[in-house]
Amino acid sequence: MNHFLKIFITAALAFLVLDFTWLLFIARKTYQEHLGSLLGTTKIMPAALFYVVYLFGVLFFVVYPALEKGSLMYALLAGAFLGFLCYATYDLTNLATIKDWPIFVATIDLIWGAFVTAATSGITVFVAQQFNWR
Template identity: 70%
Template sequence: MNQFIKLFSSAAVIFLVLDFIWLLLIAKKIYQDQLGSLLGPTKIIPAVVFYVLYLIGILFFVIYPAIEKDSLIYAISAGAFLGVLCYGTYDLTNLATIKDWPLLVTMIDLVWGGFVTAMTCGVTVFIAQHFNWR
């Protein structure tokens, strides 16, 4: 349990810092321009549930296997794949079902999901290797 708390906390800080920089400083205008009236006030509870579930998922599917394999490359590549898969589930479903959902948002989100998840997994595994959290 102690290892889980260390890994979860590390991954959470990395993911949240990157995602907040992305959402608040970089992509905010893009989303406002592209999604316009679809945007509403942020609902905190669903956002927290997403972050907790997503972080547990990346620990289970990527970080623990990467630590067991002792492979930073695995963490980064599997993290990228999982990020594209998960963000793609949301965005491609929206593209398929929501009238006028912008293709640009889907493309940007797929790249972002792959990048943020790869970085979170890679940095978390690097920290775990450095501090010998096995």
């Protein structure tokens, strides 16, 4: 298996485990409580497409530059920034365009986006460094 595929699978596993834990066990009640009627049925294909596209972005903008620099700290900080930036695109657009979009939901999403992307980036870089995947 080539190194890119190993790195992608590592990032995907880290992100999916963290995000599913967040969505199913931690934030589910909060989202239902604050978003109520705005929530619909989850559509698998757009969700899967999001995960693939997002992970390619994380690898391109964070993981590979961190591996080139040999810096786990870069992965964590750049991952946090990228996650905040991407989640801000979604949440701030919703605040600007959707009536009654809760500021509380936007705030926890921004924090979550920064955390999950930093953690995914850090885990991926750490594993890649341990196995010398470049």
